């Protein structure tokens with residue numbers, strides 16, 4: 001039987017742990033194995049936060065510590081605690097992909113330190129500083145077919161880009177988009193303090209995450225333009241952190257190039273969901289964000305919130321689990337990429353891809 005693809009995780013925070021768990025909860029666990037984790041935190045805390053998760057619940061498996069590493073359902077994972085790429089002997093770990101989830105490395109020069117230190121390939125859980133800093137930026141469902149297998153630095157874009165690009169793309173193809181304004185309502189993240197505290201570069205991130213609605217900077221407009229060049233210069237975005245633990249939303253305001261109405265918009269977005277049921281969903285039930293906790297889709301369109309102001313100004317509301325949905329897309333990315341550079345690796349049946 002072909003050997004499993006060997007993965008490592010750098011940065012075992014929210015996304016690093018969700019990625020490990022998404023793999024564990026998927027039949028893909030037979031084809032892919034996390035063999036190493038590098039995280040500055042101590043092993044006791046890593047094991048504890050693997051077992052107990054306030055957002056996604058108790059880990060559905062056995063988590064143990066042994067010989068300075070983790071053992072999950074009997075499978076050992078090498079653990080290191082370096083803060084520099086050169087602090088780990090990546091070559092000795094014989095990995096196929098390092099899933100970089102620390103978010104600390106954005107430029108090509110920074111990322112190439114991992115390659116020089118023995119990592120053959122990196123999959124990033126964030127966009128590169130610019131398109132030139134990585135070999136390929138992936139939104140699964142949009143452009144995975146353009147991967148070649150020759151890349152060494154692949155970015156999985158951001159959770160917001162994964163959610164909004166498919167919907168904007170569908171609007172653009174059906175009606176044309178003259179301009180769009182995107183307002184992200186994003187749950188709190190670990191770069192915000194629980195109560196007011198210092199932040200080295202961003203005054204807004206000094207404010208208590210649980211006390212306020214906090215506007216923050218966002219690169220979403222540039223992220224969208226990387227995928228939809230027809231919209232270059234036509235998209236503006238802002239992001240607002242809200243005091244919830246997980247699940248986010250984007251309010252899309254789109255000036256269309258041709259006339260539409262609510263029914264035609266819904267027919268378009270419902271059909272898109274039927275075409276890619278693993279990635280996109282549609283609902284017109286009266287939802288609250290918590291309904292989508294642990295939801296594996298990149299995006300769920302909320303049909304109950306669609307509004308038209310005249311025939312061409314459309315307002316569409318979408319939900320996404322910023323942690324779990326994105327972790328499931330990282331897993332899709334690993335599978336699509338490794339099928340190209342290691343086509344001998346065991347294939348999981350398509351039906352088995354229902355993560356979550």
Ligand SMILES: NC(=O)c1ccc[n+]([C@@H]2O[C@H](COP(=O)([O-])OP(=O)(O)OC[C@H]3O[C@@H](n4cnc5c(N)ncnc54)[C@H](OP(=O)(O)O)[C@@H]3O)[C@@H](O)[C@H]2O)c1
Pocket residue numbers: 010011012013014015016038039040041082083084101102103104125126158159189190191322323326
């Ligand atoms: N959370 C989301 O919803 C989400 C969704 C999509 C993408 N992302 C992206 O994913 C990345 C991680 O986000 P997150 O929410 O998982 O953050 P997080 O919870 O803060 O996790 C990051 C982890 O990486 C560790 N770390 C810091 N520097 C490191 C280094 N040099 N080497 C190895 N590990 C290091 C951190 O330790 P310390 O805390 O000790 O520094 C922390 O444990 C960010 O780029 C973020 O934008 C996040």
